[in-house]
Amino acid sequence: MRTTCASHILHNFTSPYNATVIDRLEKAGYVHPGMTNMDEFAMGSSTENSFYQVTRNPWDTGRVPGGSSGGSTAAVAADECIAALGSDTGGSIRQPAALCGVVGLKPTYGRVSRYGLIAFASSLDQIGPITKDVTDCAILLKAISGHDPKDSTSVGLPVPDYTKVLGRDIKGLRLGIPREYFISGIDPSVESCVKEAVRALEGLGARTVEISLPHTEYAIAAYYIIATAEASSNLARYDGVKYGYRTKDADDLIGMYMKTRDEGFGPEVKRRIMLGTYVLSAGYYDAYYRKAQQVRTLIKGDFERAFQEVDAIVTPTSPTPAFRVGERTADPLQMYLSDIFTISVNLAGIPGLSIPCGFTGDGLPVGLQILGRDFDEERILQIAYAYEQATEWRKRRPEIGVRS
Ligand code: GLN
Numbered sequence: 001m002r003t004t005c006a007s008h009i010l011h012n013f014t015s016p017y018n019a020t021v022i023d024r025l026e027k028a029g030y031v032h033p034g035m036t037n038m039d040e041f042a043m044g045s046s047t048e049n050s051f052y053q054v055t056r057n058p059w060d061t062g063r064v065p066g067g068s069s070g071g072s073t074a075a076v077a078a079d080e081c082i083a084a085l086g087s088d089t090g091g092s093i094r095q096p097a098a099l100c101g102v103v104g105l106k107p108t109y110g111r112v113s114r115y116g117l118i119a120f121a122s123s124l125d126q127i128g129p130i131t132k133d134v135t136d137c138a139i140l141l142k143a144i145s146g147h148d149p150k151d152s153t154s155v156g157l158p159v160p161d162y163t164k165v166l167g168r169d170i171k172g173l174r175l176g177i178p179r180e181y182f183i184s185g186i187d188p189s190v191e192s193c194v195k196e197a198v199r200a201l202e203g204l205g206a207r208t209v210e211i212s213l214p215h216t217e218y219a220i221a222a223y224y225i226i227a228t229a230e231a232s233s234n235l236a237r238y239d240g241v242k243y244g245y246r247t248k249d250a251d252d253l254i255g256m257y258m259k260t261r262d263e264g265f266g267p268e269v270k271r272r273i274m275l276g277t278y279v280l281s282a283g284y285y286d287a288y289y290r291k292a293q294q295v296r297t298l299i300k301g302d303f304e305r306a307f308q309e310v311d312a313i314v315t316p317t318s319p320t321p322a323f324r325v326g327e328r329t330a331d332p333l334q335m336y337l338s339d340i341f342t343i344s345v346n347l348a349g350i351p352g353l354s355i356p357c358g359f360t361g362d363g364l365p366v367g368l369q370i371l372g373r374d375f376d377e378e379r380i381l382q383i384a385y386a387y388e389q390a391t392e393w394r395k396r397r398p399e400i401g402v403r404s
Helices: 020-027 070-077 094-100 134-144 188-203 214-237 253-264 267-280 285-309 332-339 343-348 377-390
Strands: 083-087 103-106 127-131 174-178 207-211 312-316 352-359 365-371
Touching: 020 134, 070 083, 070 094, 070 127, 083 134, 094 103, 094 352, 094 365, 103 134, 103 377, 127 134, 134 377, 174 188, 174 285, 188 207, 188 312, 188 352, 188 365, 188 377, 207 285, 214 267, 214 285, 214 332, 214 343, 267 285, 285 312, 285 343, 312 377, 352 377, 365 377
Parallel strands: 174 207, 174 312
Antiparallel strands: 083 127, 103 127, 103 352, 312 365, 352 365
C-alpha cells in the first residue's frame, strides 16, 4: 500500500511489507480499508501539517480534528470506519481522540510492536487503537499487543484479555488528580466537564486524592529537545537515494541531497530537523540534550512516586476543545502547547487513554485522560469502561457540518 506519512518526500512510496500491527489485525480477520491523513511525519497537533489536505473535525468542519492522527480520529468519529490505529509520540492518539469525541489509547512503551511504523522519535513512539468505545479499544489492544522479534523494544510480557476487566467495579480505587493539570489557560468548559467526570467517578466509589507531579512544567521543553533530536536522526534516511522523492535537477550529489530535502519536507518537519540537529551538535549537547534527558528522569520519578499512592491518575486530555482551522498555524509554540497534558506520559513511557467526558456550550467534545502504571492498561480500561457505562456521552454522534 502507498505509505506517505503525509509527506511529499514519500508521495510515491509503496511499502514493500506490512507493519506487525497490520499483520496481527489481518490474522484476526480485519480487512484493511486504507490509510488516513495525518500531520507530516506525525509532527503537529491539528493535521494541518499534512502535505495533502487539511482534515476537518466532524463535530464542526470549521475546526481541526487535532493531530497528528487526526485523519484516524475524524474517520472514527464520522462513522467512516469502526476503528483505526494511530501513533502517539507526544499525544497524537489522545489529543485528537479528545477533540473528535472518541476513545484513544497510547499503550505503555514496549507493549505494541512498532515494526513497520515510520519512526519519528523512537524512544517515545507507540501505536495504539482509536475506537468509538472502550470495549472496541480493549479488543483492538489485545489484537495488536505482544512481543515481536522484529522490534527489540517490544516487551515479552503476556498479553491479558483486556475485555475481562470491563464491568469490574471501581469501588475503593484511588485516583490521583494532579494539581499541575488544572492551570490558568485551561478552557473553563473543559475544566468543568473534567471536574464533573471526577465527581462521577467518585459516585462510582473511587477515592480521589490530590497529587503533585512537580516537574510537569518542564515537559514541553524536554520533549521538544528529545523528540527533535531523535527525529533529526530518523529523518536522515530521506535523502533521495534509497527511496521516496528525488529532485529533478541537481548538479552533484550534495546538491541532490539538499534540493531533495528542501523540496520534499514541509516547514514544520524542517523546523524539527534543524532544532534536533542543533541540540545534538558539539558544544550544545550537554546544555540541551543531556539536560533534557535528566529532566525526563525527573518526570518519570514524579509518576513513580504518584503511583505508590494511587492506582490511576485522571486529568484533562487537552487544555482546549477543537480550535479553528488556521488558528494556531502561525505560532508553533501555541501549537506545541496543545500537548501540555499528554507529553509527560510519553516521556515517562506509561499508558494513557482519552475518553469523551462531555461537550462545551458550542457542542464540541471534551476528553478525560486516564493514566496508569507501566503495563497496567487493564486498570485504565476498567476505569474507562465504568465511567463510559455510567454516562451517555458515547451515544452522541456528530451531525457533520459547520457549526460556528
Ligand atoms: N503534537 C506533538 C508533536 O508535534 C505530538 C505528536 C505525536 O504524538 N506524534 O510533536
